[in-house]
Amino acid sequence: MKRSQPQTKRSQAQAGAPPLTPFLLAGLALRPVPPALLQPFLTFSMRAIERRHPSLFERLSGVEEPEFLIDPTDLPFAFLLSIDPLLPTLTAYTDAEGLEPTATIRGPLMTLVHLLEGRIDGDAMFFSRDLVIEGDTEAVVALRNAVDGAEIDVVEDVLAFLGPLGSPARIAFQVGAAIFSRAATDMETLRSALIAPALKRSEAQAAELKDLEDKVAGLSQEPRRGRRRMPVKKTKKTDTE
Amino acid sequence: MSATMELVCPAGTPASLRAAVDAGADAVYVGFRDETNARNFPGLNFSRGELADGVAYAHDRNVKVLVAINTFPKAGNPGPWMKAVDDAHEIGADAVILADIGVADYAARNHADLRRHLSVQASASNPEAIRFYAEAFGIKRVVLPRVLTVAEIAALNTQIPVETEVFVFGGLCVMAEGRCSLSSYITGISPNKEGVCSPASHVRYEEEGDVLVTKLGECTVNRFSAGEPAGYPTLCKGRFLVKGKPQYLFEEPTSLSVIHMLPELAEAGVTALKIEGRQRGRAYVAQVVAAFRKALDAVATGEPVSAEELATVTEGRRETAGVYKRDWR
Amino acid sequence: MSKLTLGPVLFNWPPEKWRDFYFRIADEAPVDVVYVGEAVCSKRAPFFDPVIPDVVERLEEAGKEVVFSTLALIMTEREMEGVRALTAPEAGLTVEANDISAAALLKGRPHVIGPFVNVYNEGTLSYLARQGAVRVCLPGELPRESIEVLAAGKTVDLEVQVFGRLPLAISARCYHARARGLTKDNCQYACGDDPDGMELETLASEAFVAVNGTQTLSFTCCNLAAEMNEMGVEYFRLSPQDTDMVAAARIFREILDGKESAEGADDRLADLVPDMPYSNGFYYGVEGTAFTDPESVSE
Incomplete structure (x- = not known):
């Protein structure tokens, strides 16, 4: 008996749209956005993810409030992800020196994105010499499993959280809103690049990477220079309703 | 032609469960988020609520859910294991996969209607052992330890009153399962x-110039020179000095794949095929399950397994047919 | 009354050496129980079979309880037949079941459960006791807390290995053969080269494990001389190494009789296994390689 391949809407959606993670926000860096303007958006995204995917943080509950430094080596900043069960935060740093994270995950943006989207699995993540893991390996494995299990899609999550276009929530999101619309476009661009079926093929990957690298190379000329060792200013209140 | 073999697929999270179901699994095996199962990894596995949702999702699509309760209870604290059996029954799991004699006894006495499988961790490798579990605890299916050749599996199947399930893909235990204390010898933490x-x-990666050193606890498991792909430091896949010479004495860092041997396994009377990897991501699950679904469907209709399917699961991997071929031993 | 046992020789010694070893044990060693038989690899058994009757006779004449150990991993029909013969009622032997299949075949008759059967808890222990087990040698990785719980509620005698390399794993694959580029089928009995097992080191040249054909053992020598009198179990197993096991048995006998201290035993045992560090880590619930000073462990 020939069994037909079950293709539900869900699996198509999964195949078509990688569940983006906060780190795809690094896509923002492809535009010359001053890092300070990035923070409200990061914070906002975390709130959205937290509400939509409580299981992510629940899965990490075995590890004592870990802090992960996610350091895309080809981007001008790193991200500190703090898993405070009450208020998880994501903070951009132009220089991570002096931070004492539970673990650091360092590698090219694309590798990190693959890792955190569940495209690189728990075993394979260690095979790639592109990826450097320092500190508490157990915490990293927990994060990987949690993110993989949560099926995060930042674009979808954030849009859902904001409500319909033109809603008060969106409008109230002042600077963030402006950045957001631009960022969303960026992310969609980035996403369509990422989800190309050719993703598996290394030459395509290399080409995409090259493309990103070019853009990043342009970016590194941008104004962040001279702001070493300074956490990007945090915006306290994001939910301005 | 033999009846279609059942495809039993791993899920470490609800997302993976759905991925496995959608990709064509006949059954999905899972564990609770605690030490009652042999993939007790951080951030992995199912809460009771998640299992209930997963069972509903799977049952809606005619897929079974099997709950692995396959570690050995600590003396004086069998409670969590009994509770796991109770809850799996309550939630409506299709079977529990057990390893410990005490737990199997408990399940048989208290939940006679809950189907019981014998975990690979019980290391039942011969007809007398399997008959024991079948007669004593009403075990209906045994997951065979990875110590038997296909010919031995075929012979075994003529002598036992239960179904057999064999591993066809994924991480390969080199030692007889459930009988290995290498991990606790080095870390104090044991699979059993x-x-x-x-x-x-206990894993550490240390850079020594261009060389990446992987350690488990104090034990150097491997050293990789620049450009050499690094592996997770599993002790039995490490490189050690044998009379002073470095060698992968137990096993290379390889994984099992016998997608090309499905007809032989069907011929040997195997009922179910198991894919390893509850700790792997949902992308892995979706890809491997889909490839095996296609391959199995091809086998069922007598078609050859296409090279395309083989490529999907073997791309970039080092793989072995393991003990299914006699010369592995 | 505490008893000392001598576990089966796990290594592939020449048959004459094997026979003479047991003869001397029979004549001189203060052990109460002696296990005889091949637990690791069925390919070795034919070499020992011819000398087993003499060994058993000598041991029994010396008043030792002789127990026949089965294989730990039974895969082939031939191996299964061997276990069926050993456990047959008409054979009338006392048998140590090292695989659950042997325990099943011995059901209803008194027998011993060996350390290769997973007995981790009271549920399994009581089930096996109901089946006819009269003594259970616990797996090497059981911590003190587990041993105490099992000892407190037991209906059978318990046995714990207190000396010798600890079995860590058993495999279908032969690593001695593999080290020579051979397979198990054409192994050339490579394991015969290493009477205490083939020692593996890490790439950092640190001690790791000892390989014995299909079996992997600790590099370290288990030493529970300081702990044996507090365990609440009656039987203490010495696992043979290629050294003066009569001397080892005397040392442990003196400890049981209160005539030797753990420190004294440590010193004297060091002369017997000079190249093996001690370990008791499994007992204290830490890594098995560790050798913990009992003084430093809080109750």
């Missing part, structure tokens, strides 16, 4: 007791 082999909490 804590449900973890080579725990991440």
